[in-house]
Amino acid sequence: MQNQLDVSVDCVLFGFDGEGLKVLLIEQGLDESGSLSKDQVQTALPGDLVYLDESLDASAERVLKELTSLDGIYLKQFHTFGDPQRVKGLKDQDWLRSFRANPERRVITVAYYSLVKMEDYQPQPSSFAGKAIWVDVNEIPDLAFDHNDIAEKALTVLREELDSKHIGFELLPEKFTLSQLQLLYEIILDKKLDKRNFRKNIKKMDQVIPLDEKQQGVFHKPAQLFRFDKENPED
Amino acid sequence: MQNQLDVSVDCVLFGFDGEGLKVLLIEQGLDESGSLSKDQVQTALPGDLVYLDESLDASAERVLKELTSLDGIYLKQFHTFGDPQRVKGLKDQDWLRSFRANPERRVITVAYYSLVKMEDYQPQPSSFAGKAIWVDVNEIPDLAFDHNDIAEKALTVLREELDSKHIGFELLPEKFTLSQLQLLYEIILDKKLDKRNFRKNIKKMDQVIPLDEKQQGVFHKPAQLFRFDKENPED
DNA sequence: GAATAAAGTGTAAATTGCACACTAAGTAGT
DNA sequence: ACTACTTAGTGTGCAATTTACACTTTATTC
CATH class of the missing domain: 1.10.10.10 (Winged helix-like DNA-binding domain superfamily/Winged helix DNA-binding domain)
Structure with a gap:
């Protein structure tokens, strides 16, 4: 009696540069050849499958650390997305195949959001196959999977929790x-x-x-x- | 590249009988013989593995409906529990084997809470292998897995959301x-x-x-x- | 008809939330 | 050294909300 889904974490990483609220996205090409033709670029939230012996929180911390090499920063689970079609039913299954999930399998993802001081942010180029970019929350492009929904919900939750948890400071310099x-x-x-x-x-x-x-x-x-x-x- | 976890939903079902706030629990014996010796009874929150083609919300609704045959009642995802040891590492693996999960596999669970009028509650005896019982939230016994943590968090979230969502009424008679x-x-x-x-x-x-x-x-x-x-x- | 038990009702004081405009301190340019 | 500029910094009064508090009403029971 098993159902055998894949489980990932995705992280909505907020930063502030003094002008606008930013989200960190990963731009990823179709193939590994390094030649990125413009229309083959896919953009997504940073995320990864959860390791078998790793807690969800630890997994999210790992994703965050691979990106920023930062520890001990605010990180909060806010929702789990598990629509059966959220990954499987996408159009561009070729791209999927090369990304991280077997398109025949269903992936549910536990979403976290996190607030980082941009002055501390040190991109670790090798950690994700793609390039990390900061994008204004009002200018988020079409993302892979249901990542637009995830980012939107993260922003809603951030707004709700900003006052009660006094977490805004986490985005500012020291x-x-x-x-x-x-x-x-x-x-x-x-x-x-x-x-x-x-x-x-x-x-x-x-x-x-x-x-x-x-x-x-x-x-x-x-x-x-x-x-x-x-x-x-x-x- | 897969991680192959099992995914379940668990439901913390609140009811009110005019005296105290209750939670619905499932009492389950070790074997199928029907002979329940007292110390072999395990108590747990109602829950089930998510079907492969079913959304998380639909899965929680199904669990709820199996218990109460009620539709359209307040049901809210509040947290996902995924500690690697939350199921695998339990002492009584014999019981586990007979319950619903292969003890060799890891199960993460998406937790929902729900509010039901007890006058509407019609236990559906055949739906869960065990017996459903209402227990006062202050007298919850030791539960299977991390279900005590789940129930506790559900109560915390219910308290937080009671005012803002005006959901208290859902617990009272018509x-x-x-x-x-x-x-x-x-x-x-x-x-x-x-x-x-x-x-x-x-x-x-x-x-x-x-x-x-x-x-x-x-x-x-x-x-x-x-x-x-x-x-x-x-x- | 007296006792009982919970229902139902208003007001004053304290607190919090909200709108609003001027002075202070430094830099840059002349 | 004076002037213009730019952002920092500060207090008060009014409105709305929250809190504390006690007596009258309406039914039942004996």
């Missing part, structure tokens, strides 16, 4: 100004926030610690820098 | 009083609520509709009855 933080919130939530009210709220959180340091290299009033203290439990 | 509803909320949230404030909040929701009918057979002032209108979108 030291940041409150204006940078506010801009990030505005971009994620896709709405303007009032400066004074925003600052009032932030200053209630004692995970946000002012530094004895000011912003440098700007031609206007330099801003106070802050850092985020992960260890300090909020409530 | 016609209910506000006191019954308040008691249910108090039990789920495990705290006392203020009667007047509670009623103010409920009366804001236009999904809760007063009936031209009063409670009968009580030795005190009879209460107004209400029903819940699922169709009316809240916001």
Whole structure:
């Protein structure tokens, strides 16, 4: 009595570059020859099959680490996608065959999202067969499988969890100004926030610690820098 | 390139009997002889392997329907459990063998929770090999696999989603009083609520509709009855 | 008709959320 | 050194929401 599906993890990796919210995607060619003709490029979320002796969380961490060589960053399981046709029924089965799944088999995927400081991001070229690219969340192209659905849901969940979990900081550099933080919130939530009210709220959180340091290299009033203290439990 | 895991769904089915919040569990004997010696009984959440051509949601609905023969009731995926040892590494592998999974294989499970009116619950004896029993959430015995973790997480998620999704009503009989509803909320949230404030909040929701009918057979002032209108979108 | 048991109802105070505009501090250019 | 520019930083009043709190009503039972 078995059903024998393949199980993968996919990771929606968010980054922020000061302009827009980005997602990391993998661009992958059809063949291994290295010759990428434009219309044979497939774009997908980073993901991999789960190893037989590895937990789901460990698997997602591994995918993340292969991309960024970073440990201990925010990573959250948010949904499992298991439509029978999500992989099998695709048009371009040739591409599939060369990618990672046997097109005769069904793959369900456990999706995680993750927030990384782009300053820490060090692409590891050899880890995925394709090239890693950052794409603005508003400009995500057609992705493989149901990865557009996965990315969309990740963004929805990020928005829902942003306030309650105070995770926005994870996307900023080590030291940041409150204006940078506010801009990030505005971009994620896709709405303007009032400066004074925003600052009032932030200053209630004692995970946000002012530094004895000011912003440098700007031609206007330099801003106070802050850092985020992960260890300090909020409530 | 395959990993070949088994995938199941497990369902945490909540019910309310006016006293406490209950969970439906399946009691299962070691052998098929029908002779259940007490210490060979295993208790577990209802669940099953996902069929090869069936979506995860459909699979959870099927499990639910096998138990209750009910359709269209609230059912929500809340987490996927995939520790490599969650099934394989158990002590009592003999029992496992007879249950539903090959102990040599790894099973990951997508967990759903669901809310059912106990008045609607009609156990379908033949659908699961074992006997279905309602157990108070505070008195859940040792369950198979990691089912205690699953049940605990389901309860956490139910608490979190109770307010935002207005799903408490799903647990009450067709016609209910506000006191019954308040008691249910108090039990789920495990705290006392203020009667007047509670009623103010409920009366804001236009999904809760007063009936031209009063409670009968009580030795005190009879209460107004209400029903819940699922169709009316809240916001 | 008296006792009992739960239903049902309003108000005031405290808290939180929201809108709103000016001063401060630095840089760049003259 | 002064002016223009640009973003940082700060407080208050009003509205809305949340919280705390106690008595009257309506039925049943004896």
